[in-house]
Amino acid sequence: MSLKVYNSLSRQKEIFTAINAPYVGMYVCGPTVSGESHLGHARPFISFDVIYRYLMHLGYKVRYVRNITDAGHFEEEGREATDKISEKAVLEKLEPMELVQKYTNLYHWAMSKFNNLPPNIEPTATGHIVEQIEMIKKIIADGYAYEANGSVYFDVEKYNTDFSKKGMPYGMLSGRNIEDQQDTTRELDNQEEKRNRNDFALWKSAPVEHIMRWQSPWGEGFPGWHIECSAMSTKYLGSEFDIHGGGMDLQFPHHECEIAQSTVCNHKSPAKYWLHNNMITIQGKKMGKSYNNVIKLTELFSGDSPILSQPYSPMTIRFFILQSHYRGTLDFSNEALQASEKAFKRLWEAHEWFAKQVFENNTAAATDTALDEKVNQLVAEFSEFMNDDFNSAKVIANIFELVPIINSIKDKHIQAAALSSKTLAHMQTELKVFIESIFGLINERPSDEGQLDGVLQLLMDIRKDAKSRKDFLTSDKIRNELAGLGIQLKDEKEGGTSYTIV
RNA sequence: GGUCUUGUGGCCGAGUGGCUAGGCAGAGCUCUGCAAAAGCUUCCACAGCGGUUCGAAUCCGCUCGAGACCUCCA
Missing domain, CATH: 3.40.50.620 (HUPs)
Known part of the structure; x- marks a missing residue:
């Protein structure tokens, strides 16, 4: 095509x-x-x-x-x-x-x-x-x-x-x-x-x-x-x-x-x-110097503007823009940007986890052929939609149909074997290509040298011990204090714990 | 005044004739020590009035509304 x-x-x-x-x-x-x-x-x-x-x-x-x-x-x-x-x-x-x-x-x-x-x-x-x-x-x-x-x-x-x-x-x-x-x-x-x-x-x-x-x-x-x-x-x-x-x-x-x-x-x-x-509008009006309704990029990133209820990161804005088609107007509002912020986070976390997985035990045959077919269809449409005058909005919609499937594999609600090894591999490469290479979305969380990760692993270990002793006072203290620092702990199905930095 | 675009659910936003767009928010459920996260289910649409058609958010007409350009502007 x-x-x-x-x-x-x-x-x-x-x-x-x-x-x-x-x-x-x-x-x-x-x-x-x-x-x-x-x-x-x-x-x-x-x-x-x-x-x-x-x-x-x-x-x-x-x-x-x-x-x-x-x-x-x-x-x-x-x-x-x-x-x-x-x-x-x-x-x-x-x-x-x-x-x-x-x-x-x-x-x-x-x-x-x-x-x-x-x-x-x-x-x-x-x-x-x-x-x-x-x-x-x-x-x-x-x-x-x-x-x-x-x-x-x-x-x-x-x-x-x-x-x-x-x-x-x-x-x-x-x-x-x-x-x-x-x-x-x-x-x-x-x-x-x-x-x-x-x-x-x-x-x-x-x-x-x-x-x-x-x-x-x-x-x-x-x-x-x-x-x-x-x-x-x-x-x-x-x-x-x-x-x-x-x-x-x-x-x-x-x-x-x-x-x-x-x-x-x-x-x-x-x-x-x-x-x-097309233009970005704010309350239906074009954002422009002559309308006195501009939000400078520095203000957007810092949140320092009476129009803004919070700062918005560059990737939130990039994602917000890609969620619409480039020839349509796009209306700014705090509500809309907050929606994009959350959506991007969910998308990115699923993508990040999935990209790292190695599915060794999968076979050429999918155990759930209907799902396998659906996934292939969704992935194949990425190119189809982009070829139709760069419709990034539709590609993102498809990616969001894949997100629950990825998360279900992660939580073992769906066995990875439901999909063929070929499908999984194809899905991994295509998601990476479209999300990272074409849409240019990147991880914004601060990268560290592994020290923070080590500290958090230790805290999660301590919390796990406390939980096994039913010492919820300690376990909740760790969870709540970390939450106060913007680090969110997530208990997972297999008894493990992961974290995200908000 | 001229040229043109547009009107989709609480919000943002795809969609040009028949099939659930998607996200966020709301509701319920599952999981959980409790949460969060995640998953599942679910509510809420196509400005109005006519017309074409077996069938229209999608085509046509009218009405109403919004916007852009005509001046530097992404």
């Missing part, structure tokens, strides 16, 4: 075929490092991390490029256009690059907490000013951009007229047409410089107070809002690559403009498949 992905460009699921198999080029829009990442940012990076991992699992050699926007984009809230990064730099009395470095480091820290694999290339906008200028020159030379007062604008009208004839109108990705766009009555800055209100900036002339500025053929300034992604994706993935990803909110205008710029320069539509993840 082949992989199918939902392509925003065609608005339907398509069979994924690599342009130049086994190589796959994937570009994902990264963060603007003018501030701290929040929960909303976690979604695309975790979603595309799983997509990246799954493509590699399928055998593709993926080049994953995810940019860092550090050049500072425009904020047009007030009258004066101010550079986001330079503005904040003044407030915090930091050099712009110092600020960018700070938030880049914080972002990388969060990404590693989530166990996201680093991309193969993580280019920065400031490191590619030359490439961006070259691209703009090319667009001007081709007649699709014009200069005005030291700024350069993309001529959307002309592009749309010419490329509509080739079946590539402006707005093809987001389903807009220029006529509708004309209706907006919003007042924007520098409109008078533009020939048309749909035109967008490729290069902006920098006002004197701007700290971040570069020399260009059009004077000192800085690159426009969308050109960095076109320049860097072209440089590292070529004029036509397989996958372009990002949040749904970037579809227009960001990705639309990218398509226009790249198409003019490279004479090809840049990406074959456009994948967009």
Whole structure:
């Protein structure tokens, strides 16, 4: 069964075929490092991390490029256009690059907490000013951009007229047409410089107070809002690559403009498949700066926010995100996160125990063929569901159908021999592959050098002795005191005891 | 105003024509010295109204509600 992905460009699921198999080029829009990442940012990076991992699992050699926007984009809230990064730099009395470095480091820290694999290339906008200028020159030379007062604008009208004839109108990705766009009555800055209100900036002339500025053929300034992604994706993935990803909110205008710029320069539509993840909402509303409802990742991990009733670990959040499909909205609430926390714990403990087992006495024949068949079916569906536009939610549902079976084997409610040795082995490898390699879930409990384990084994021994003497005062004291320290003892069927660190 | 998405049980969330999604919470039971953990069982759905169909949460229409984009935004 082949992989199918939902392509925003065609608005339907398509069979994924690599342009130049086994190589796959994937570009994902990264963060603007003018501030701290929040929960909303976690979604695309975790979603595309799983997509990246799954493509590699399928055998593709993926080049994953995810940019860092550090050049500072425009904020047009007030009258004066101010550079986001330079503005904040003044407030915090930091050099712009110092600020960018700070938030880049914080972002990388969060990404590693989530166990996201680093991309193969993580280019920065400031490191590619030359490439961006070259691209703009090319667009001007081709007649699709014009200069005005030291700024350069993309001529959307002309592009749309010419490329509509080739079946590539402006707005093809987001389903807009220029006529509708004309209706907006919003007042924007520098409109008078533009020939048309749909035109967008490729290069902006920098006002004197701007700290971040570069020399260009059009004077000192800085690159426009969308050109960095076109320049860097072209440089590292070529004029036509397989996958372009990002949040749904970037579809227009960001990705639309990218398509226009790249198409003019490279004479090809840049990406074959456009994948967009949906937003994380909070009480039904998108989490975003402009809504004032963000939970920063540092707050999430520490619990330090009035919205949060407790801290949530990175794996809880990763699991929470994977429990839904990436194209659907996902509503944040403490209740929902707590549910994920508990669910992940149960899943992980079953998985951890099962992965360690060696089933030596099992035979080729299963004693419970119905169960054996059911297990094989559930496991086989992992790939089937992932192939259907990365439906991690359904895979997790199947894993949860396996959890009671695993726990029943553990508690001897089900004999391991109920399943064939082949089934058990297959189940072990597939669970490990999907949970760890593809979903990227990891054990979060602190690892120790065996000393803590030794101490706990001793305490459990003492408690066992006390219990056998019916000295429940002592046995309960050990259990309750440990519970107070966050160590939970669990008596098992065979008279043994295990523990988990909460 | 334009474009588009969406409305599933207490909460989160899969599901596009017929079969129990799943998780968390609730209830009962088993196990246990008591608990916890685990297992088993169970309650609670498909916004409303029409239509298509042998059959609809799933397709169509209308009504009501929610949201996103159109401006930096994952």
